[in-house]
Amino acid sequence: MALLGVLTPFVWDASATPPTATAATGTQSSSTFGAAAAGEQSGPWAEDGYRPRPGQWQPYVLAPTGRTVKPVSVLSADPRGGEIKGDPKAALGGGDSPVRLVSKGDRTLSPLLTLDFGKNVGGTVKVRVSGASETPPELHVCFSESQLYAAFDPEDNNGQAAHAPGCDTANIWNGYPGVPYTYDNDSHTLEIDPANLPATLTDTQLRGAFRYATLFLDGEGWVDVDGVSLDFGAVPKAENPAAYDGWFLSSDNELNKIWYAGAYTVQLNTWMSNTAKKWPYEPGEADHADAQVPHADPNEAVIFDGGKRDRIVWQGDLAVQAPVAYLSTDDVPAVENSLSSLAAQQLPDGYVPAASLVGQHNQNELRVYGEYVTWFIHNLYTHWLYTGDQEYVERWWPQLTRATAWLEGVRADDPKGLISFQEVGSCGHYGYSDCGHETYINALYARNLEQMARLARVTGHKADASGYASRAAAVKDAINEELWDEETGAYRLSREIPGAYPQDANATAVLTGVADDEQATRALDYLRRNSWGPYGAYTVSPSTPNASIRPFYEPLPSWFETSARLEATDSSGEVDNSALDLMRTFWGHQLSQDPGSTFWEKADPSGNPGIKQFTSLAHGWASGPTVALTTQVLGVQPTGPGYSSYAIVPNTGDLTWAQGEVPTPHGNISASWRAGRDGVVLKATAPSGTVGRLAVPTRGERVSVTLDGRTVWDGSRAVGGARASSDGEFVYVDAVGAGHHVLRSHLG
Structure with a gap:
């Protein structure tokens, strides 16, 4: 969107496609971004028809080379009931005179000045104020990852514009889709001392992920602004966030961008362990991200699920984020700190909570997600495989065996030998509500048992290895006997819901070796024929008769399917592009939308963020293609x-x-x-x-x-x-x- 005239009201068509990271206007204001700086006129992120060149991978890097980042353009300047005097681009810094924001009432009448950082960023905002009225109004900053959910019009985000104009929703539950937004707990207030101006005001709280920052005033008066910047706070241990240890490049420009967007998404989720969000906030409580992750080293970083929210460590998200970190930045300390914090939360019966127990909200979900116990085992195994750190595995071996025993105890209740979390009340699922005997869960468990067998051989517990291996074979046999539908050529969701054949069930059956070569071919063919939509692969076919199982786009199982397609055996000689096509379609669609630099938590059937303004648009578990491109394409x-x-x-x-x-x-x-x-x-x-x-x-x-x-x-x-x-x-x-x-x- 072009810079609006100084006195021209903000006008935005909500039906229009949001601009991508390459559509920013205005002048380049920061040299701290890497070669992929937003606002550039050439390079892979800006140049139509850009052709990758061997060895030239640095232009794709989205991370900054330093810690000071500046906005690249003014997105909009709307005086509303006040005035904007001077050139709004003065807020970008380096001008001869400031831009003056004049308010004639409360925040509903304040002018709005929205700055575009060109891509998703995170950290603490700084605003240089050169002058203010004798009794200055409050100066606020609102944040949004996209234009689509920046609340400017009264009906946006369930009424958020009246309280926090320019913000999306980062906090639970105020303003959650369908819940009225009743008070401002998203904007940040910068304190102005008129006796000490000019001054650079530094936000006391970080914002984990945003592309757009909107300045507004609350109260009568004026403020002169002549510069805005950001102290980039992600990957805090990296002196140069753009200096990757690993990299990928290919003949396909879009796949290259997907690799680097995935790596950058995980970087935007990597923060010091004392910057978590503690939910729920009390009514009227302002936004903050300053809670300590339990059991984490306070001097090291962790990898949160999302920069905006939830800002806690999740087992399932780490299954993707950890390999991305190993393959790009080699940030092993952040991975270890994250894994250790979760392992230390194990309950006496062996159950491992799915996420950091930060705040009452997470305590309330203590035993909800039985699936994530399988990811705990998988993550520690993967860490051993990538790092070779046997001492680390041996340290947590008792927790691994207890977690496996907990899962086995649940399985032992079924005469057919399959897990269901109904009786233990741990049926939480990322995609649909089902407490049955699922293909997906049992395939993950079969893989766990094989992983435990291998770990047992290297940790001095060889006598246990054969037991784990034999149980793995038994679970696989039970899945094929109970859940494979020979007529359909696909795996059922569960024993209880046999008429649904979801993406996660069939992709994980291939990835974990449950399916033989013929079954793998048929299952993937079923998904391609029945479950692909215009923006990628649905979680379940739209023709599924069960009304409670609705299709949408989910990045975690889409990564499973991408990886399964790359792994499936095919000696026919025909080139199978289905995995690359899925990457280009699903993850390419996300890069074509705002913020155009990071990947989303989920998407609805229309291709929009799945939980509207609450959706994290820099969510680590969506970065699976970064892993697949390195490990399976390269x-x-x-x-x-x-x-x-x-x-x-x-x-x-x-x-x-x-x-x-x-x-x-x-x-x-x-x-x-x-x-x-x-x-x-x-x-x-x-x-x-x-x-x-x-x-x-x-x-x-x-x-x-x-x-x-x-x-x-x-x-x-x-x-x-x-x-x-x-x-x-x-x-x-x-x-x-x-x-x-x-x-x-x-x-x-």
Whole structure:
């Protein structure tokens, strides 16, 4: 939206598509953003038809290079019942004279000056005030992640505009969709001392995620403003937030932007552990984010679920956020602090609460989410796999065994051997309300048991490993016996609701190895035919007869489906782009909307944020493509603890090349591949202390393969003593030592 005239009323069409991060107007006011600075006229975030160039990944980074960030433009200047004197762009700083905001009454008559930071940011706002009336009005700052839910018109956000104009809703329950907004608990007040002006006023409270900041006044008087900035508070331990340890780049500009938006989303959720939100607020209480996460190290950061809200640590969100952190910023301390804080909350019977117990709201949900106990086990296993920190796993081994025992105790109540959380009252679910024997929950548990079997072997509990492994097989058998619908070719939601075939059930059955190759193919085909909509993949088919199971777009199971499609075996030779198409459709849609730089908590069937103004638009569990693009498209995955062994198995799809680096405890692994008419060339460099499996796709053709110029596969068998094999989809070469290697396939 262009800068409005100084005395032109604010006009905004709520039906219009919000501008993206590339549509900001005005002058560039800060050099602290990385090469992807909003307001730039070239580069991947601003240039139509931008073509990625090998090695040029830094222009995609959205994080700032320093801690001072300035707005890039004035979005709007609306005098309403007051006046705006001077050029509103003076608020961007660097001008010869300030802009004067004049109020002739309370906040309902105040002028509104809205500044655009060009992308989602977070921290504490600073406003330079050069002068004010003898008795100045209160100066407030309102925040919003998008224009769509910035409350400017009286009906916006259930009446929020009358109390906090320009804000979206970050606090529970005042202003939750469908709940009247009755008092201002979202704007922040900056105290003006007229005897000490000019002065830079610093907000006493942070705001975790916003793109737009609106200045307004409460009371008669005037205030002169000649600069606004932000102390960027996310990733507090990083001297340079834009200095990534890992990176990804490919021939597809949109997929590249998706990778970096995911990484930045997790960065915007990484804060010091004493900046949580303690809910519920008392009526009239102002916004604040200054609670300590229980059991977390107060000197270290944690990773919250969302920057705006909830601002607590959640088990399920960490399942996505932790791998993103490992693969981009390598922020292992923040992951460990988060995991430890949750592990320390375990209850005596083994149940692990889903989220940080900050405030009464979270205490009230103490035993709601049985599903998240499975994520607790998964997260500690994943941490061991990526970091190789066996000491950390051994520290929490008693908690792992008790959590597994709690889940097993729930399963033991079912004669068919499946978990249901009905009797223990822990049926909370991210997507739908079902206390039945779900495919999704039981598939996650089967994976937990396999993970525990592997951990038992390395922690000195080998005698327990076989028991975990045998129970895993039993759970998988029970899922296939009870929940696979052979006629439909898909997994049922649950035993109790057999007529629904949701996304999470079918994707996790593939990912966890519950489904065999034929079942995986049929299940994913069912989802593609029945559950895809204009903005991505629905949680359940719109044709589902059960009226209580409504379709919408959810990023967590959409990541499951994306990953399952990349993992599913296909030796037909046909290039399967369904996973890349899903990324481009669902996550690409989010980047085409406000704030155009981070990913959403959820979306409704119309493609809008799923819980309206309350939706977090920088929500870490939506960052799954960052993981999939590195581990499954570039193809670099740990197979042994801390990448002591690793695999590089690229999924090329319709891409012509990809490259990147992955941080490991031994040093970075570098990988690149290029697909051409004659085959695929994979180049890899790995540090000492690692051993790898390298692979190239066959695309259904007979291929010969060379490693460092020596033939290791002649089209049908290994030669020259090489440890090479093929499953029809790839040719693999094992026991590849440290150093630089080139694996090349040759068609014909």
